[in-house]
Amino acid sequence: MAPIPTPPAEPQDSPDGYVGLDAANAERLARQRGWPTVRSLPPGAIITMEYRVGRLNFEVRDGRVARAWKG
Template sequence: MASIPTPPAEPQDNPDGYVGLAADRAERLARERGWSTVRSLPPGAIITMEYRAGRLNFEVDAGRVIRAWKG
């Protein structure tokens, strides 16, 4: 029987710390801190709700992060 894969570790990082930053700066910082995927979305975007370890999501309005969350 195959073993269950171990999900990748996530950075010990608080997503709230990205709120208010310029989107390009926030994305650079997130990648430097170890996030494997960074997704920027417009307000109200329709997205899938599956959880992806190592992914950080940004809701961006007028070039600034207004919300950030894992997965």
Template sequence: MAPIPTPQPEPQDSPEGYVGLDAPDAERRARARGWSTVRSLPPGAIVTMEYRAGRLNFEVRDGRVARAWKG
């Protein structure tokens, strides 16, 4: 049987620190801080609920991050 893969540790970075930032700047900052996946979503977007280590989600409203969360 194959071993269960160990996920990479997530960056020690608070998603709340991205709220209010310009979306492209927030995405660049997140990638520079080690987030492997950065996903920008419009308000009210339907998203899957699976948790993915290393992913940072942004809800973008009028070009700025209105909400940010891990997974």
């Protein structure tokens, strides 16, 4: 049986620090801090709820990050 791959480590970064930032700057900062996937979503977007290691989600309202969470 093949070994189960070890998922990559997530950056030691708090999503709360992105709230209030301009969306484009927040995405650029997140990538600089090591997030391989950054997803920007409009308020109320319908999304799947699976957890993805290494993904940072932004809810963007009026060009600013209103909410940020991992996965």
